[in-house]
Amino acid sequence: MSAAPPPPAGSPAIxxxxxxxxxxxxxxxxxxxLxxxxxxxxxxxxxxxSGKSTLFKTIMGMVRPDGGTVRIEGADPGVARSAGALGYVPQNEDVDWAFPLSVRDVVMMGRYGRQGLTRRARPADHAAVAEALERVELTGYADRQIGQLSGGQRKRAFVARGIAQDARVLLLDEPFAGVDKRSEATITGLLRELADDGRTVLVSTHDLHALPRLADEAVLLLHRILFHGEVSQALRPENLARAFGLDGADLPGVPDLLDREGTA
Structure with missing residues (x-):
């Protein structure tokens, strides 16, 4: 199945x-x-x-809202997903880590929507998988069984699957949870590259210190949108206190972070 044409420039992706x-x-x-x-x-x-995973699943069309609407590039989420325009990297993969599945096999799953019912990989699919593996620095692990990777490497493999899908809108739910510093830096740099290429990335994270390097803007969610705007403003103690139900004094390190970023 070929991807739908991109939306007009300037129109919202989500x-x-x-x-x-x-x-x-x-x-x-x-x-x-939002x-x-x-x-x-x-x-x-x-x-x-706070509803982050529910919001992601609703955007993906995996949860039907009781009210309101969701559009991806102007289309229903199910239509966007079927067209390959929408990709999702969940926080936890439901995987049998002992199953004889290679890293390359996992990344190739991102191409299934473009292979039809036969799921027969073509040269373009192999090329997309090879490029995705290279971008997440796992080329040398392509033939390794997925369960043999470290936690950070596994996360990078599933990010590669999303990249191989060639989705224009990519959702990542806590991609930095339990990963090593190298994997965190690799994923952060890669997401920035994808945005520079015109992709839209929505990523949930608890790593507030990495947020200024990662994101162009931030959303604070507590069942409803509390804030949407510049990262520096989202990280103000008073805004974080609302999102986390804490007093600003209970957020250690945030004032120091703001000073280092020049936003105090």
Missing amino acids: QVADVVVRYGDVTALDGVT EVAQGRVTGLIGMNG
């Missing part, structure tokens, strides 16, 4: 309008409205249980 998601009596998202522009890295910040 549009979330007044979205409500409930799980029984629990409201996970309460009137969330627009993410093309060609930017947007950091999504919030405490555990």
